[in-house]
Amino acid sequence: MGQRRGRHAHAPGNRGLRTVLRLLPALLVIGGAAYEYSTPAGFAGSPLFSAAPLVAAPFFSMRATILAGVASIAAIVAVHLRFTNDFGSDIVTEMVTVATVCLLACFINRIVRHSSEQLASARHIAEAAQRAVLPAPPGRTGGLDVAVRYEAAQAGAFIGGDLYAVQDTPHGVRVVVGDVRGKGMGAVSAVAVVIGAFREAAEQEGSLENVARRLERALAREGTRRSGVDDFEGFTTAVLAEFPYGAGLVRVLNRGHPEPLLLHGDGTLRMLGPGEAALPLGLSALGSWPDRATEEAFPAGATLLLYTDGLSEARDAHGVFYDPADRLSGRRFSGPEELLAEVAEEVREHTGGGARDDMALLAVRRP
Numbered sequence: 001m002g003q004r005r006g007r008h009a010h011a012p013g014n015r016g017l018r019t020v021l022r023l024l025p026a027l028l029v030i031g032g033a034a035y036e037y038s039t040p041a042g043f044a045g046s047p048l049f050s051a052a053p054l055v056a057a058p059f060f061s062m063r064a065t066i067l068a069g070v071a072s073i074a075a076i077v078a079v080h081l082r083f084t085n086d087f088g089s090d091i092v093t094e095m096v097t098v099a100t101v102c103l104l105a106c107f108i109n110r111i112v113r114h115s116s117e118q119l120a121s122a123r124h125i126a127e128a129a130q131r132a133v134l135p136a137p138p139g140r141t142g143g144l145d146v147a148v149r150y151e152a153a154q155a156g157a158f159i160g161g162d163l164y165a166v167q168d169t170p171h172g173v174r175v176v177v178g179d180v181r182g183k184g185m186g187a188v189s190a191v192a193v194v195i196g197a198f199r200e201a202a203e204q205e206g207s208l209e210n211v212a213r214r215l216e217r218a219l220a221r222e223g224t225r226r227s228g229v230d231d232f233e234g235f236t237t238a239v240l241a242e243f244p245y246g247a248g249l250v251r252v253l254n255r256g257h258p259e260p261l262l263l264h265g266d267g268t269l270r271m272l273g274p275g276e277a278a279l280p281l282g283l284s285a286l287g288s289w290p291d292r293a294t295e296e297a298f299p300a301g302a303t304l305l306l307y308t309d310g311l312s313e314a315r316d317a318h319g320v321f322y323d324p325a326d327r328l329s330g331r332r333f334s335g336p337e338e339l340l341a342e343v344a345e346e347v348r349e350h351t352g353g354g355a356r357d358d359m360a361l362l363a364v365r366r367p
Contacts, residue, residue, distance in 0.1 A: 021055075021059055022059075024055050025052040025053070025055050025056045025060075025064075025068040025071075026052075026071075028048045028049070028051050028052040028055065028072075029048075029049065029052050029068070029071045029072050029075050030075075031045070031048050032045035032046070032047075032048030032049040032052070032072065032075060032076075033045065033075040033076075033078070033079050035048060036075075036076065036079045036080070037079050044090070044094050045076075046094045046097050046098055049072035049073075049075065049076060049094075049098045050072070050097065050098050050101040050102075052068040052069070052071065052072050053065050053066075053068040053069040053072065053098075053101060053102040053105035053106075054101060054104075054105045054108070055068075056068040056105065056109075057105040057106070057108040057109040057112065058108065058109070058112045060109075061109075062106060062109050062110065062113070065102070065105050065106055065109045066102065066106060068102070068105075069098065069099065069101070069102025069103075069105065069106075070102075072098050072102070073095050073098055073099060073102075076091065076094055076095055076098065077095070134148075134150065134163065134164060134165075134191075134195070136148060137165075137166035139337075141166055141168050141173055142168045142172065142173035142243065142245065143245070143366075143367075144173055144243060144364050144365065144366055144367070145335055145336050145364070145365040145366075145367055146166055146173075146175075146336065146362070146363070146364050146365075147335070147336035147337040147339070147340050147362070147363050148164050148166075148340075148360070148361065148362045148363075149340040149341075149344055149359075149360070149361040149362075150162065150164075150358070150359070150360050150361075151310065151344055151347070151358065151359040151360075151361075152358050161179060161180035161181070161187030161188070161190070161191060161358070162178070162179050162180075162191075162308045162310065162358045162359065162360035163176070163177070163178045163179070163180065163191045163194055163195055163360065164176065164177045164178075164306075164360050164362045165195045165198050165199060166362070166364075167198070167199055167202040167203065169202045169203050170203070171202075171205075171206060171242065171244065172242050172243050172244040172245050172247075173242070173243040173245075173364070174198075174202040174208070174211070174240065174241070174242045174243075175240070175241050175242075175243075175306065175362060175364060176194070176195075176198045176215075176238055176239070176240050176241075177238065177239055177257070177306040177307065177308065177360060177362050178191075178194055178236050178237060178238035178239070178257065178281075178308070179236065179237045179238075179257070179308040179309060179310075179360075180194070180236045181235050181236065189222070190219065190222060190236060193218050193219060193222045194215055194218070194219065194236055194238070194281070196218075197214055197215050197217075197218035197219075198211065198214075198215060198240075200214070201214035201215065207293070208240050208241075208242050208251055208253040208291070208293045209253065209291040209292070209293060211240060211253075212238075212240060212253055212255060212281070212291045213291065215236075215238065215281050216281050216282070216284055219235075219236060219281050219282040220282070220284065235256075235279075235280040235281060235282035235283045236255075236280055236281040236282055237255060237256040237257040237258075237280040237281070237309075238254075238255045238256075238257055238280070238281055239252065239253070239254045239255070239257040239258075239259075239260055239306055240252070240253045240254075240255075240293075241253075241260065241304060241306065241364070242293070243298065243364065243366075248297060248298055248299055248300075248366070249295055249296060249297055249298050250262075250295070250296050250298040250304055251293040251294070251295050251296075252272050252274075252293060252294050252295075252296065253274075253291055253292070253293040253294075254272075254273075254274035254278065255278050255279065255280050255281050255291075256277075256278065256279055256280035256281075257280070257308075258307060258308070258309055258311070258312045259271045259272055259273045259274075260272045260304055260305060260306045260307075261304070261305040261324060261325060261328065262296060262298070262302060262303075262304055262305075263302065263303045263304075263305060263328060263331075263333075263339070264299070264301065264302050265299075265300070265301025265302060265332070266332075267329070267330045267331055267332050268329075268330075269325060269328055269329045269330075270296075271325055272294065272296060272304075274292075274294065275292050275294045276292055278291060298366055299366065300366050300367065301365075301366065301367075302365070302366055303333070303336055303339060303363055303364065303365040303366075304363065304364045304365075305324070305328075305339065305343075305361070305362075305363050306361070306362045306363075306364075307324065307343075307359065307360065307361050307362070308357075308358070308359055308360045308361075309357065310357040310358050310359030310360070311324055311343065311347060311359050311361065312324060313357065314347045314350055314351050314357075314359070315350075315351065315356075316350050316351060316352070317352060322346070322347055322350045322351075324343065327343075327346060328343070335365060336363030336364065336365045337363075339363050340361045340363055343361060344359075344361070347359065
């Protein structure tokens with residue numbers, strides 16, 4: 001089960017603003033009519049009447065924009081025929097002015113609608129790409145309960161440099177969580193390379209160490225094809241985990257990534273630090289250290305939480321980091337989905353909805 005969402009909320013203030021926008025064209029027409037009626041000859045309400053279709057243009061349909069213009073002209077006619085009996089050249093000029101502005105508003109409406117359709121199409125493409133690159137794993141994989149969550153820092157964003165994957169293999173359930181340096185399509189390309197290499201290597205390689213080497217080689221090949229600064233500085237932090245079938249343990253291999261958290265059913269918590277520090281993937285040119293996976297007991301009721309630095313580096317208004325180990329220690333959760341939902345909500349509260357980095361979360365629980 002997986003969730004992807006941007007960091008935005010429909011606050012009461014936003015709902016009130018939308019209500020005002022819906023009513024504003026009608027209020028402008030009514031205000032223009034009242035101004036025409038209450039002022040002496042020579043004072044025209046055309047600015048208010050003209051504003052009605054202009055306000056409607058970017059927020060409403062073409063039909064609503066035309067109706068706002070027609071209502072404005074109708075109000076001018078009604079006021080002067082019903083109350084003033086004055087229908088001179090000034091009134092005709094005012095009507096022509098409002099009609100001209102209404103035509104301009106219709107043109108604006110068409111441009112805005114076209115741009116909105118293009119934006120919606122781009123969003124659908126990005127969301128489809130996200131689902132293709134980061135498909136949500138089954139909620140139950142290899143006898144384990146699995147949940148993932150992707151929280152985008154930018155409202156409406158669907159794709160970025162954070163990654164996760166879950167693979168049920170002959171060697172057990174294997175997972176990876178990582179964070180590609182950089183943004184944009186270059187990062188997305190690297191994400192696709194890492195995940196593709198992981199899925200293939202996880203099936204074929206007998207150890208996590210060999211899986212990590214395959215990922216390293218895949219990124220090295222990709223680096224020769226990429227242009228720009230990433231050719232020389234690109235890297236990916238990653239943590240891999242393996243859950244052998246029926247063994248009640250977990251193996252973890254860390255390549256420069258935030259340390260996973262092991263939450264036991266009684267609320268106790270451990271950070272699974274690497275036995276030996278290792279460079280992120282893609283930095284083999286700077287030096288090489290032998291990969292060594294650490295092994296930990298993973299009893300029934302235990303949950304392993306893997307995450308990107310969007311969680312551990314989330315700051316509040318005073319610059320204080322969110323500390324997942326401190327926040328989760330001593331707490332119990334009914335399942336991995338509930339754990340991730342609670343963590344995501346706490347991060348939103350901690351940052352005030354203003355997180356600066358994407359956040360990928362993956363939780364695996366032995367039921």
